[in-house]
Amino acid sequence: MKIKSLLLGSAAAMLAVSGASAADAIIAAEPEPVEYVRVCDAFGAGYFYIPGTETCLKISGFVRMDIEFNSNDDSYGTNVRGRLNIQAKEDTELGVLHAYVRVQGDTGTANLNDGSTYDPPAALDQAYAELGGLIFGYTETTWVSSKNGGASGFGSHSDNGLAYGYSQANQIGYNFTGGNWFAAISANDDGDTTTYMPDITGRVGGVFAGATIYLAGGYDQSAENFGLKLGLNTDIGPAGNLIVQGFYADGPTRWGANNSPTGILQFNNSTTYTPEWSVIASYQHQFAPNFKGSIGGQYSSDYYFTPLQGTGTLGSANSGIDSWAIEGVLVWNPVENLEVRGEVRYTDFSSGVTESGAFAGGDATTGIFRLQRNF
Known part of the structure; x- marks a missing residue:
């Protein structure tokens, strides 16, 4: 009887202890997903x-480094x-x-x-x-490239594309795409606070049998002049690509094949150099999946010019000042996302007569060697 009582007492004690332990146990919260x-x-x-x-x-x-040279400076420079x-x-x-x-x-x-x-x-x-199709903010103007225009943007196959009037602006516009056709128009803030009128640029084009043909135009309300650009971008065979662009401007304007002879010479303290007529042609060939090259050229005739404020009157057409340029480019990708690029360009400005007197032309050879890591 004593043994039975002892066993029952021990069992009760164990149950009491285990019950207290269960009540006192800490339950960890489940982690948030x-x-x-x-x-x-x-x-x-x-x-x-x-x-x-x-x-x-x-x-x-990307991160890139350029080593640049100019024959007239007789030195080199770097840019990162x-x-x-x-x-x-x-x-x-x-x-x-x-x-x-x-x-x-x-x-x-x-x-x-x-x-x-x-x-x-x-x-x-x-x-x-x-x-x-609505676009608003600060980016390239539709004179340069529209977001829906595909291969209708920018200039030649080189990094700076030769002289095609690259520009960015605060703008609001609309891009329309339908079938093989595209169109775009934008109102661009030109910084002229004396009027409510913005600059207007537009572009229309289409893709026909693999060739992109387009027309771009711009109205410069400050100068009250306009520019037009007609372009072609087409593949030639499985490895070639051809770009041809023609330009016309009726006066000095930001919407033209603007070209600055900086590093060659300056004429009449001018700030805008717009040719009345200009043409760009550039051919690129893909020699291997990681190696390509291009050659291009540009001819521009009868430069208009806009002098710095207070330094003279506006230039006029038929100034006799022409220019031409030729460039060569090689691009190698030794590994994915790494580009090695070399470019050489020769530019020549002819002599002529402007409203402020004679202008002596000049020439220069420029180029870059580039290393670029993309990500």
Whole structure:
């Protein structure tokens, strides 16, 4: 009986202890679910979803170094540029909502020599948004390239594209695409605060049997002049590409094949050098998957010019000042995302007579050697 009582007492004690232990036990909280970054393949490679949203984000850019030379300077210079591109896209009932921001900074030989700008700040180089065909912000004008124009943008196959009037502006516009056709128009802030009228640029074109043909135009309300550009971009065989562009301007304007003889000479303290007529032709050949080259040239005739404020009257056509240029380019990609580029250009300005007197022409050979890492 005593043994039975002892066993029952021991069991009760054990139950009491285990019950107290269960009551005192610490139960760890379950971890919150982690939302991992998901790949977004709706808009091409490189996009991922911003966690908690349906917005797709892409980050890209490059770091590059140029070694530059100019025969008239009898020296070389260097320039380093870093660029960061950020894109955000999402589908809406009104079309794709897109935002683009491009930030970049440069440091060159001049920066290093002035003793104060070893660390130049990055600058906002582009920032614009699109919804369907609507576009607003700061980016290239439709004189240069429209977002829906495909191969109808920019100049020759070289880095600076020869002289085709590259420009960016605060703007609002619309891009229309239908079948093989595209069109674009934009109102651009030209910085003239004396009027409500902006500059107007537009572009229309289409793709026919693999060839892109287009017409671009711009009205410069400050100068009350206009420019026109007719262009062709077409593949030739499996490895070749041809670009041809013709320009006309009825006076000095930002919407032309503007060309500055900086580094060769300056005439009449001019700030705008617009030829009445100009033509660019450039051919590029893909010799191997990682190696290509191009050759191009440009002829421009009868330069208009706009002197600095207070230094003279506007120039006129038939000044007799012409120019021509020829360039060669080689590009090698030894590994993916690394570019090795070499460019050489010869430019010649002829002599002529302007409203401020005689102008003596000159020539120069310029070039760059570049290393660029893209990401």
